[in-house]
Amino acid sequence: MAASNASEAGVRVLGLGNELLADDAFGILAARAVRRRFGRAAEVVCSSAAGFHLIDHVLNIKRLLVIDTVAVANAIPGTIHVFRGADPRPATLPHFVGLFDVLDLARRLGLPVPDEVLIVGVEAADCTTVGGAMHPEVRAAIPKAVEIAGSFLRGGAE
Amino acid sequence: MATTPETATRRITIDPVTRLEGHGRIEIFLDGAGNVEHTFFEVPELRGFEKFAQGRQAEDMPQITSRICGVCPTAHHMASTKALDSLYQVAPPPAARKIRELVYHAFMTEDHALHFYFLGGPDFVVGPKAPAAERNILGVIARVGVETAQRVIATRRKLRELMALAAGKAIHPVFGVPGGVAKALSREHAEQFRVVADEAVEFARFTLGIFDKVVLANPEYVDLIVSEAFTHRTYYMGMVDEHNRVAFYDGALRVVSPEGQETARFRPEQYRDYIEERSEPWTYMKFCHLKKPGWTGLADGRESGVYCVAPLARLNAADGMATPLAQEQYLRYVETLGGKPVHHTLANHWARLIELLYAAERMRELAHDPEITDPHVRTMPTSAPHEGIGVVEAPRGTLFHHYQSDARGIITKANLLVATQNNSARISMSVEKAARALVSASTVDDGVLNMVEMAFRAYDPCLGCATHSLGGGAFEVRVHARNGIVTLRRDENGGIQRE
Structure with a gap:
């Protein structure tokens, strides 16, 4: 969860997930790829925090990009979903619901929430096998998530 | 699943219950007359933990197991560290034991406080019959006030900072080693713990005061707590x-x-x-x-x-x-x-607050103990490892870690028994009883299903842990009956949509 030096550009890339749990590694691996590709253009944070504890990662930054695994009914593993902070909440996203609750709470309490939030979620096939392999299509989606991150870092939406 | 196609012709789904951590599902089956026939809850199962652990160094287990669950990593870390003490037959020196306890009670204080305000709070602070759109964190804040919520956040932040000072990374502590802890507690840090522990004790008393005002002063809530449906x-x-x-x-x-x-x-x-x-x-x-x-x-x-x-x-x-x-x-x-x-199952919420006060008081005692800053914090293991069992009381109940290893300390067998597994039979019974008392084909609505969920949530089931899958994810209540198919789904405001 340790952050690198705060980005001067006020952008944070937050990779959520767990490297021990098959496809749940996606957010972490993608965030690391963003760090390798774009270096100091953003503060990159990798975390397996869940629920309320996400609050540690969403404050004190102007623009926030979250990369996570999601479970949208009937989507094919590896499908990338992009949500904006202002969109209605999708129903069943493992880390995502907690993220919105935390942002709502922080906003309500007058804490420094981001002006802009973009969530890049990959449809996961399996997040419950300890030490499991990633689904090939999920792994193959990492470059696409990195592209979206690049566009976000340049100031575009996606 | 105990159903046949003809009985599964009506299904009511509610998802997600956003306050629950992890994934779970309650299944309610109605008979031909529309009354509850059978109920149970399920959680997705962890696969592969034992295989994953085999062949790893025993000393890595506190880190590995604490990384499996993002909800209560400190409990896994501590149970695992104690299992290593047992595996190597080594007793930590007094200061090490007290430092572990101090960090653990800081964690319990934090976890219990968060549960009351942000997970259980919507049921009691906002109220079981309040409109669904208000039964969430924001509803709790509306009732207790922004200042109280800010106090919760600030108290949590201070506890986290202290845990990081004493144990390294707060989310996944890195300090437990067989026979002790990785570093001693400095006098400065002990002093910081004393200050925050005093605040935590006051905060716990204040929270019990809120419980008094909001819950105990309301005869309707007290009747609900002691009602047979939740007993x-x-x-x-x-x-x-x-x-x-x-x-x-x-x-x-x-x-x-x-x-x-x-x-x-x-x-x-x-x-x-x-x-x-x-x-x-x-x-x-x-x-x-x-x-x-x-x-x-x-x-x-x-x-x-x-x-x-x-x-x-x-x-x-x-x-x-x-x-x-x-x-x-x-x-x-x-x-x-x-x-x-x-x-009374719902008394769990009150019991949790008494434990919150205890955890804060115990933290204060330990922070004032002069022995806690003793620099001797490790007993080096000298015995050959074989088998180790470590147990703590996690926020959600008794947590067991059980390892076997070869003489080099390579894990040959590992098993976890987590709180929610201990509770699974009674949780199933509670859900069934609440459903029998409250649900029938004609009464399946938002309020009634909320009450069934309350029976479940009172146990604070850490499904993220029982399933070893992370996240603040989905939860469903499904009601199966003979006639028709009805799907109820929560919308983004927490309300229920009927399809």
Whole structure:
């Protein structure tokens, strides 16, 4: 969860997930790829925090990009979903619901929430096998998530 | 699944319950007359942990197991570290033991406080019958005030910072090693703990005050807590100290009967002599039960081996609390609820707050203990490892880590028994009873299903842990009946959409 030096550009890339749990590694691996590709253009944070504890990662930054695994009914593993902070909440996203609750709470309490939030979620096939392999299509989606991150870092939406 | 196509013709789905951590599902089956026939809950199962652990260095297990769960990593870290003490047959020096306890009680304080305000709070602080759109964190804030919520956040932040000072990374502590801890506690850090512990004690008292005002002063809530729909008469298990007072970090496990008599008191290492798991053909959930009196199905009473863990159970299994303010509250709790054991599932919320006060008081005691800054914090292991069992009381109940290794300390077998597994039989019974009392084909609506969920949520089931999958994810209640298909789904405001 340790952050690198705060980005001067006020952008944070937050990779959520767990490297021990098959496809749940996606957010972490993608965030690391963003760090390798774009270096100091953003503060990159990798975390397996869940629920309320996400609050540690969403404050004190102007623009926030979250990369996570999601479970949208009937989507094919590896499908990338992009949500904006202002969109209605999708129903069943493992880390995502907690993220919105935390942002709502922080906003309500007058804490420094981001002006802009973009969530890049990959449809996961399996997040419950300890030490499991990633689904090939999920792994193959990492470059696409990195592209979206690049566009976000340049100031575009996606 | 105990259904056939003809009985599964009506299904009501509610998802997600955003306050729950992890994924779970309650299934309710209605008979032809529209009454509840059968109910159970399920969680997705972890696969592969044992295989993953095999071949790894035992000393890596506290890090590995704490990384499996993002919800209560500190509990896994501590149970695992204690399992390593046991594996290497080494006792940590007094300062190391106290530092572990200090960090653990800071964690318990944080976790219990967050549960009351942000997970359980929507049920009681906002109210079980409040509109769904208000039964969330924002609804709680509307009731308790922005300043209180800010105080919760600030208290949590301070506790986290201290845990990081003492233990390294707060989310996944890196300090437990066999025979001790990785670093001593400095005098400066002990002083910081003293300051924050004082604040935490005040905060816990303040929170009990809110509970008094909002819940205990409201006869409707009290009636609900003691109502038969939310009551089960089972055995209770919890860790106790040498005076049979509630203990979180170390002690004996004590079991009391539905009548409140002690029926077992044993060292955690002996757990397999007392507890076993049972599979049933209609679900892949395993049900833990007491070997004596054995398994007679999902049943109440002295003849059934069903038992319960977590705050309600801990307060029942103990004779009291080891700190003065918590003990006062304990006596009041027992008196108000008609004596021990307290069988009312929803009393878990009150019991949790008494434990919150205890955790804060115990943190304060430890921070004032001069021995805690002793630099001697490690006993080096000298015995060959073979088998180790470590147990703590996690926020959600008794947590067991059990490892076997070869002589080089390479893991050959590893098993976790988590809180929610201990509680699975009673949770199933609670859900079924609440559903029987409240649900029928004509009464399936938002409010009624919320009440069924309340029975479930009172246990604070850490599904993220039972399933070892992370996240603040989905939860469903499905009602199956003979006629038609109705799907109810929560919209983004927490309301229910009918399809």
